[in-house]
Amino acid sequence: MKVAGEVVVITGAGSGIGAAMARRFAAEGAAGLLLADLDEASVGEVAGSITGPPVVPLRVDVAQRAEVEAMVARATDEFGSIGLLCSNAGIGTGRGLEAGDDDWNRSLEVNVLAHVHAARAALPAMLERGRGALLQTCSAAGLLTMIGDAPYAVSKHAAVAFAEWLALTYGHRGIHVAALCPQGVRTPLLTEGLEAGEPAARAVVATGEVLEPDEVAAAVVAGLEQERFLILPHPEVAEHLRRKATDPDRWLGTLGRLAASLEGAETS
Numbered sequence: 424m425k426v427a428g429e430v431v432v433i434t435g436a437g438s439g440i441g442a443a444m445a446r447r448f449a450a451e452g453a454a455g456l457l458l459a460d461l462d463e464a465s466v467g468e469v470a471g472s473i474t475g476p477p478v479v480p481l482r483v484d485v486a487q488r489a490e491v492e493a494m495v496a497r498a499t500d501e502f503g504s505i506g507l508l509c510s511n512a513g514i515g516t517g518r519g520l521e522a523g524d525d526d527w528n529r530s531l532e533v534n535v536l537a538h539v540h541a542a543r544a545a546l547p548a549m550l551e552r553g554r555g556a557l558l559q560t561c562s563a564a565g566l567l568t569m570i571g572d573a574p575y576a577v578s579k580h581a582a583v584a585f586a587e588w589l590a591l592t593y594g595h596r597g598i599h600v601a602a603l604c605p606q607g608v609r610t611p612l613l614t615e616g617l618e619a620g621e622p623a624a625r626a627v628v629a630t631g632e633v634l635e636p637d638e639v640a641a642a643v644v645a646g647l648e649q650e651r652f653l654i655l656p657h658p659e660v661a662e663h664l665r666r667k668a669t670d671p672d673r674w675l676g677t678l679g680r681l682a683a684s685l686e687g688a689e690t691s
Contacts, residue, residue, distance in 0.1 A: 424556050424599060424647050427452035429506030432498045432545075434485050434537065437465030439610030440560060440603075441511045443636035444643055448507075449475045451644060455502035459483035459494050460512070477502070485512045485537035486529070495544040504552055507647070510541040511560040511603075515575045515612050517621035527574050534578035538585055549598055556599040556647065559586045563606040563660045566653075567667060570682045571622030590652055599650050603643060606657040607633040622685045629681065631657055 426448045433448075435441040437460030445458050446469075456478045460466035463482035470480035479501050483494045498505055514533045516526045538559050549555025562569075565579035583602050590600035607613060607627040616624025627633070639656045646654030655661055667674045 424507065424650070425451070426507065426644060426647065428454050430455045430457075430498060430502040430504060431507045431509065432457045432459065432494065432505055433509040433511055434459045434483065434494075434541070435512030435560070436460050436469055436480075437462045438469075439612065440605070440608060440636050440639050441509070442469045443640040444509060444511070445469055445478075446473060447637070447640035447644060449473045449478070452476075454506075455479075455498075457481060457494065457498040457501065459485070461485075485510070485540065486532035488536075488540045488543075491537065491540035492544045495541070499548065504548060505545055505555065507556045507558065508541055508545045509558040509560070510538045511558070512537060513560055513562070513579075513612070515569075515572050515616065515623065517572055517616055517619065517623050519571060519573045522574050530574035530578045531581070534575070535581045535585065538582055542585075542589060546593065546598070550593070550596055553597040555597070556601065557586075557589060558601045558603060558643065558647070558654075561586060561602045561604050563604045563655075563657065563663075565602070566604055566660060566664050568678065569623055570626035570678065570685065571624075575623065586652075599647075601643075601646060601652060601654050603639075603646075603654045603656075604660060605634065605639050605642075605655075606631045606660055608639055608656075609633050609635055622682070625685055626681065629685070631659060 431448050431453045433441050436445050436458035453476050458466050459481045466480045470478040483490050561582040562579045564576050565583035569576040586602040642656035
């Protein structure tokens with residue numbers, strides 16, 4: 424799909440990839456943008472920086488089904504039918520087995536169930552129209568893994584699985600589903616992790632190029648126009664996935680050595 428002329432909703436739009444997508448979609452000629460984020464001030468600043476289409480900023484906790492439903496209703500009331508819903512909000516923990524129940528629950532709520540809430544809220548109207556698109560930010564961690572962050576790795580795998588299910592269930596009814604799976608991106612999630620010395624963040628930097636959010640937004644526009652399921656701003660992720668599938672023992676061994684080296688650097 425082309426973004427031009429479409430009403431777009433983006434969660435996690437207060438910074439990083441979400442903010443970059445908002446700016447890029449505005450430049451592409453979106454008809455209207457609803458930008459949602461838990462941080463009301465930051466999403467308001469992003470909305471205020473955009474020229475062109477009308478923009479509505481909204482504070483939303485994507486873990487709350489009622490708030491997601493209200494978000495979709497607000498976008499429809501303001502602009503009409505939603506053409507593209509970008510379920511982009513996500514969180515990391517930087518923890519392994521020491522992660523507590525609250526870490527696991529919040530990761531599953533934000534990284535998985537938020538996608539479920541969004542699909543439940545937006546799909547009925549899209550199906551009635553016979554067209555629409557759902558973009559879910561799943562991360563390369565959802566295809567590969569995430570050294571140093573068990574809740575993130577597990578929840579992002581679940582997010583990819585849900586996107587796959589949506590695609591095979593509703594693709595023939597005019598609904599395009601895309602899973603956005605970047606590797607390292609210069610977002611607050613990464614930079615704050617690096618400042619804290621988290622192995623997860625250091626592993627991201629050690630395993631590939633760190634892209635700017637605007638580069639990811641450009642890849643999203645291209646991927647949507649080509650109607651790809653997997654949108655991979657880092658093309659090498661496809662090769663990593665192939666190696667994982669064809670020789671998982673070797674793949675795990677390589678990553679295990681990297682994880683051990685990062686752990687050693689942390690404790691030395």
